[in-house]
Structures are given as C-alpha cells and as structure tokens.
Amino acid sequence: MKSWLKKVMLFGLIAGSAFVLPTTIFAEANAEELEGTMIELEEGMNHNEIIEDAQQYIEEHLSDSFAGLYVDREEKQTGVIVLMFTESIADEHRQALEGFAKQPEDIEIREVDYTEEQLIEKQREIDQDGFExxxxxxxxxxxxxxxxxxxxxxxxxxxxNIQFLQDKYGEELIDVVEGEQATTLEMTTMDAEMESQQLEDKVVTTQQEQDDERNFFQKIIDTLKGWFS
Incomplete structure (x- = not known):
C-alpha cells in the first residue's frame, strides 16, 4: 500500500478514535458534574449548612430548652426550618438564629410542651410494656x-381502648389511632425465576457491551500493526 494512502487512513482512524474517546470522557465528566449539582441542590433543599450553624449556636446558648427541629415543606417547596423550644427564647437568640438563613422566613421558632427526647422516652415506655x-x-x-x-x-x-391508653400513659402525650397488622407477600417460585433471569440477562448484556468496546479498539491496534509490520 502506498505510504500516502497509509497516512490518510491512519489519520482517519486516529481522528475517529479521537472523536469516540472525548465523547465518552465528556459524557462521564457531564455525569460527574450533574451528580455534584444534584448533591448541592439536595443539601440546599435540606438546609444542611443552616441547620449545622443553628445547632451549634443552640448547643452553646439554648441547650436546656431545645426540643428538636424539622423541615416543614407544606407551605414552601424549599422548606422552612422549624426550631422548637419548651420555653420562649430571648429576642437576641431569635435574631441570631434567623441570621443563619438567607431570609428570616426560612426559619420558624416554635414553643412546644415536650422535647423530642421526652417523646422518645414515652414511646420506649409503651413498647416495653408490651403490645398485647x-x-x-x-x-x-x-x-x-x-x-x-x-x-x-x-x-x-x-x-x-383509647381511654385505657390515655389513662395509662397520659392524654396529652399520646394520640391513639387505628392500626393494622403488617403483612408480607411471599415471592412465588415463578417470581424468583423471572428475577433471576432478568439479572442474568443484565449481566450478559453488560459483558457483551464491554467485549464490543474492547474489540473495536483491538481492531484499530491490529490494523495499525499490520500496516507497519
């Protein structure tokens, strides 16, 4: 084969490979960038940084009356951080906590009767007494x-039954509702076989894709070796 033709074909193969490889790298880079953006959005939606700052301040100044917190998304999609205390807090503390948010309305301070720990203790008491x-x-x-x-x-x-539990554990602390016994659905033999087959097909498909990719680049290498051998 003439040398100039070899050069033209070599250039074409290299150019084609160069197009495939950067495209793959670009797709991977975009996936990583998208994942990073999603993490940032999730952290923003959950107000992680604001909550950490508020918790640190509360630990230093308001730990005795702090009852708990949660993010309320009913009225605002991005959510409002609700900080709960068992007693009214001073204006200076209120202003300091609201200052951690970009907008004051992103934090709501609420006065409640019981702390989260007190509620958990009551739950443990009920559980320890038995369920029957x-x-x-x-x-x-x-x-x-x-x-x-x-x-x-x-x-x-x-x-x-409601009155019995309210008398036993305190009407102000419990809310008695209708409950149903949890049940589980057994997987049939056919379901198990179908799930196993789907997993096997997925593995075979993935392996085939990997083999095809390796074969593509191996053909390029073999062709180049043939030209210059």
Missing amino acids: YDDFSIYYTGVDIIDGKVEVGIDPLNEE
Whole structure:
C-alpha cells in the first residue's frame, strides 16, 4: 500500500478514535458534574449548612430548652426550618438564629410542651410494656415531632381502648389511632425465576457491551500493526 494512502487512513482512524474517546470522557465528566449539582441542590433543599450553624449556636446558648427541629415543606417547596423550644427564647437568640438563613422566613421558632427526647422516652415506655392487651393489640408506635405526641396504632379502635391508653400513659402525650397488622407477600417460585433471569440477562448484556468496546479498539491496534509490520 502506498505510504500516502497509509497516512490518510491512519489519520482517519486516529481522528475517529479521537472523536469516540472525548465523547465518552465528556459524557462521564457531564455525569460527574450533574451528580455534584444534584448533591448541592439536595443539601440546599435540606438546609444542611443552616441547620449545622443553628445547632451549634443552640448547643452553646439554648441547650436546656431545645426540643428538636424539622423541615416543614407544606407551605414552601424549599422548606422552612422549624426550631422548637419548651420555653420562649430571648429576642437576641431569635435574631441570631434567623441570621443563619438567607431570609428570616426560612426559619420558624416554635414553643412546644415536650422535647423530642421526652417523646422518645414515652414511646420506649409503651413498647416495653408490651403490645398485647386483653381487649386490643398495639401494632405500632411512633414519635410525631410535629404535633408533639406519640402515635399509637391499635386494633380494634374504640372509645374504651383509647381511654385505657390515655389513662395509662397520659392524654396529652399520646394520640391513639387505628392500626393494622403488617403483612408480607411471599415471592412465588415463578417470581424468583423471572428475577433471576432478568439479572442474568443484565449481566450478559453488560459483558457483551464491554467485549464490543474492547474489540473495536483491538481492531484499530491490529490494523495499525499490520500496516507497519
């Protein structure tokens, strides 16, 4: 083969490879950039930095009355940080906490009756007493930090059972609701076989894609070796 033709073909192959490789690298770079942007958006939506600053300030100045916090997204999509205290806090502390946010309305300070730890302790007490009673069963318990109560799911739900639990644990601390026993669906043999086959097909497809990519570049290398051997 004439040398000038070899050079033209070599240039074409190298140019083609150069187009494929940067495209792959560019796609990977874009994926990394997108992932970084998503992480930044998630941190912004969760107000991580503001919460950390507020928690540090509270630890230094308001730890005795701090009841807990959460992000309320009902009225604002980006969320409002709700800081809860068991007593009113001084204006200087309120202003300092609001100053951590870009806008003062991004932080709400609320006065509540119980701390999150007190609610958790009450939940532990209920759980330790057991879930089976003569007239009803407790199917779950959970801390509702927003309403400041421990939610207790029972069955059957009626006035007598509600009153029994309120007398036992305190009406102001618990919210008795209807609960249902959790059930699980068993996977059939056919479901298991289908899931296994899907996983196997995915592995085969991935391996084939990797082999095709290796074969493409191996052909280029073999061609170049043939020209200059």
